[in-house]
Amino acid sequence: MFELRSWQARLGFGCLLLLIAFFLFFPVYWALISAFKGNSELYQLNPTLFPGEIHFGHFITALTEGNLLLQLKNSLLTSTSSALLNAALASLAGYSFAKFEYPGKKSLMLLILSAQMFPFGVLLISIYPMLQTADLLDTKLGLTISYIVFALPVSTYMMYSYFKQLPNELIEAAKVDGASNFRIFYRIVLPISFPAFITVTLYAFMWSWNDLLYSMTLITSETNRTVGPGLLLQYINENNADWGGAMAASFIAASPVILVFALLQKQFIGGVTSGAVK
Amino acid sequence: MADLQLKKVFKRYGKVETIHGVDLDIRHGEFIVFVGPSGCGKSTLLRMIAGLEEVSEGDVFIGGKDVTTTQPSKRGIAMVFQSYALYPHMSVKENMSFGLEVTGESKDVIEERVAEAARILKLEPLLDRKPRQLSGGQRQRVAIGRTIVRKPEVFLFDEPLSNLDAELRVQMRIEISRLHEQLGNTMIYVTHDQVEAMTMADRIVVLRDGNIEQVGTPMELYHSPCNQFVAGFIGSPKMNFLPVSVTSVVGQTVSVRLPDSQEITLNVEHGELAVGDSMTLGIRPEHFLHGESADITLQIKGDVIERLGGTTYVYGELDGQTLIIEADGEKDIVRGELMDFSFHLNRCHLFDKDGIACKQLAVEAAAA
Numbered sequence: 037m038f039e040l041r042s043w044q045a046r047l048g049f050g051c052l053l054l055l056i057a058f059f060l061f062f063p064v065y066w067a068l069i070s071a072f073k074g075n076s077e078l079y080q081l082n083p084t085l086f087p088g089e090i091h092f093g094h095f096i097t098a099l100t101e102g103n104l105l106l107q108l109k110n111s112l113l114t115s116t117s118s119a120l121l122n123a124a125l126a127s128l129a130g131y132s133f134a135k136f137e138y139p140g141k142k143s144l145m146l147l148i149l150s151a152q153m154f155p156f157g158v159l160l161i162s163i164y165p166m167l168q169t170a171d172l173l174d175t176k177l178g179l180t181i182s183y184i185v186f187a188l189p190v191s192t193y194m195m196y197s198y199f200k201q202l203p204n205e206l207i208e209a210a211k212v213d214g215a216s217n218f219r220i221f222y223r224i225v226l227p228i229s230f231p232a233f234i235t236v237t238l239y240a241f242m243w244s245w246n247d248l249l250y251s252m253t254l255i256t257s258e259t260n261r262t263v264g265p266g267l268l269l270q271y272i273n274e275n276n277a278d279w280g281g282a283m284a285a286s287f288i289a290a291s292p293v294i295l296v297f298a299l300l301q302k303q304f305i306g307g308v309t310s311g312a313v314k
Numbered sequence: 315m316a317d318l319q320l321k322k323v324f325k326r327y328g329k330v331e332t333i334h335g336v337d338l339d340i341r342h343g344e345f346i347v348f349v350g351p352s353g354c355g356k357s358t359l360l361r362m363i364a365g366l367e368e369v370s371e372g373d374v375f376i377g378g379k380d381v382t383t384t385q386p387s388k389r390g391i392a393m394v395f396q397s398y399a400l401y402p403h404m405s406v407k408e409n410m411s412f413g414l415e416v417t418g419e420s421k422d423v424i425e426e427r428v429a430e431a432a433r434i435l436k437l438e439p440l441l442d443r444k445p446r447q448l449s450g451g452q453r454q455r456v457a458i459g460r461t462i463v464r465k466p467e468v469f470l471f472d473e474p475l476s477n478l479d480a481e482l483r484v485q486m487r488i489e490i491s492r493l494h495e496q497l498g499n500t501m502i503y504v505t506h507d508q509v510e511a512m513t514m515a516d517r518i519v520v521l522r523d524g525n526i527e528q529v530g531t532p533m534e535l536y537h538s539p540c541n542q543f544v545a546g547f548i549g550s551p552k553m554n555f556l557p558v559s560v561t562s563v564v565g566q567t568v569s570v571r572l573p574d575s576q577e578i579t580l581n582v583e584h585g586e587l588a589v590g591d592s593m594t595l596g597i598r599p600e601h602f603l604h605g606e607s608a609d610i611t612l613q614i615k616g617d618v619i620e621r622l623g624g625t626t627y628v629y630g631e632l633d634g635q636t637l638i639i640e641a642d643g644e645k646d647i648v649r650g651e652l653m654d655f656s657f658h659l660n661r662c663h664l665f666d667k668d669g670i671a672c673k674q675l676a677v678e679a680a681a682a
């Protein structure tokens with residue numbers, strides 16, 4: 037880390053951070069108070085910075101009208117399964133790239149990474165007919181698979197970089213101990229790489245949770261709809277825009293993500309390898 | 315019985331050859347040390363024995379069985395790595411039992427072996443700790459413990475002490491020697507520290523650039539190094555080398571002139587040798603005697619005097635050649651003064667222009 041010598045520099049830096057924080061958090065704040073404002077206050081000409089009175093009406097309608105809970109369940113299911121499957125596949129692929137030698141390894145890696153060069157909208161054009169052929173359109177499984185398609189290349193690369201810096205001697209020691217490659221992977225390599233595994237899982241989870249394009253295109257039935265398109269279709273459409281309801285529902289929808297992050301945040305911090313070598 | 319043979323073993327990385335056909339015979343229960351400068355192929359050779367590195371050509375036998383293509387775990391070996399390579403997420407106990415679990419030993423056997431290893435290595439109070447909660451020396455002991463529980467035929471060590479401080483290194487050195495005594499297994503130990511080699515080995519294997527230079531007991535290597543490289547590598551401080559030129563050759567009697575124009579005559583085995591050839595005379599620092607008491611006396615001015623207490627090192631010059639002399643610490647030695655140091659002819663080593671040792675024959679016959 038760099039060091040800030042003078043108090044002027046420190047003050048300036050602090051102000052800069054405050055400014056950035058303001059730009060990041062003001063919209064969140066605005067959404068939050070909008071959710072708690074009554075409709076009359078919400079749509080008045082001079083917006084208020086603090087809600088005049090706390091109003092829970094939007095939350096009640098969000099939970100009772102429409103399919104928010106079903107959509108939440110669908111989102112949770114597709115996001116969690118795609119995140120876990122993605123992390124499992126990415127670890128196996130990344131481990132193979134990092135610690136095994138075989139012909140064609142470099143080209144294979146390049147190929148996988150180059151999948152990332154296409155914008156995800158373009159990938160959709162080829163995913164759609166494939167899912168159609170497999171009869172997976174408008175299914176949660178189809179959506180889960182397409183999320184993995186998108187998240188896998190970067191995840192593989194992230195796992196690869198992490199595995200790459202694991203000392204070979206650790207793996208060799210396990211080999212001398214008689215462990216098979218697969219046992220070495222799940223008993224030694226994966227537990228040590230838990231922070232990377234969690235990071236990759238969260239990355240895929242976030243991406244699928246926040247997705248709009250894939251779920252809008254691939255899911256057409258109300259029973260399979262996830263929360264993103266659900267919010268959009270219910271609250272903001274050609275007929276009306278119910279901002280208060282949209283904000284309240286958004287907060288309910290965001291709470292699982294916030295919860296997941298709060299729970300796993302500690303795992304981001306590495307340091308698990310310390311003590312392995314030297 | 316775990317004797318071990320290497321037969322014409324080569325290692326190549328693509329076109330680059332790093333081990334050039336090594337032959338080696340190790341008897342059961344021997345403590346063998348591979349020693350040599352960095353990059354000479356010690357680790358490569360050890361890893362080929364372990365099965366962690368493919369053998370490009372040649373064969374490896376352990377206990378009479380050809381194991382050249384056998385899995386590391388099926389060779390009856392265990393290895394201690396330089397970095398310890400402890401599993402960081404497992405406790406000391408789990409680290410030691412992992413290998414036994416893998417091979418499907420029963421819980422009772424695992425408990426018993428781990429307890430025994432912990433007792434031998436004094437690890438009992440640390441069994442539930444994680445590696446990061448251990449000191450360097452303790453980690454080293456766990457790494458050794460992990461090998462002991464598997465009861466291997468052959469122990470392999472790759473510079474296991476190089477991450478420890480000097481004091482701990484001496485302590486662990488003694489512990490490993492004691493362990494060898496206790497277990498009686500074959501041990502192969504890699505180091506670039508010649509003191510470790512001298513103190514621990516039954517036999518030392520000196521390597522250079524992927525070749526074995528000499529194999530022998532520590533004292534054999536000390537007294538009759540086969541070439542100038544081994545002579546310089548074994549012993550501390552290093553052997554002194556003086557350029558000399560041949561003044562006469564009569565059969566096996568060779569006379570050479572020292573840098574200070576003195577002539578000495580030795581009875582040696584030698585190859586092609588002619589008057590005027592340049593050779594090298596080697597004398598160990600500890601073989602100099604203060605005063606004129608021995609066969610040949612050199613007058614040396616001490617530029618630097620290092621007093622260690624019991625001994626004193628004198629760094630001096632003889633006609634432009636730097637010499638190190640180990641003198642008695644009690645002797646009165648003054649910097650910058652011309653002093654007499656002498657040596658016995660039977661203590662000298664003569665090397666021809668290719669650095670090959672010309673072995674001295676009979677001591678009596680050498681008198682000029």
Ligand SMILES: Nc1ncnc2c1ncn2[C@@H]1O[C@H](COP(=O)(O)OP(=O)(O)OP(=O)(O)O)[C@@H](O)[C@H]1O
Nearest residue numbers: 327330332350351352353354355356357358359506
């Ligand atoms: N994967 C590799 N590809 C090419 N050359 C290699 C490879 N691994 C090792 N070498 C070379 O083989 C030689 C022997 O290496 P090795 O590690 O056995 O040396 P060492 O005697 O153990 O040295 P040190 O004391 O530094 O550990 C070195 O010259 C090294 O550069």
Ligand SMILES: [Mg+2]
Nearest residue numbers: 356357358472
């Ligand atoms: Mg080495």
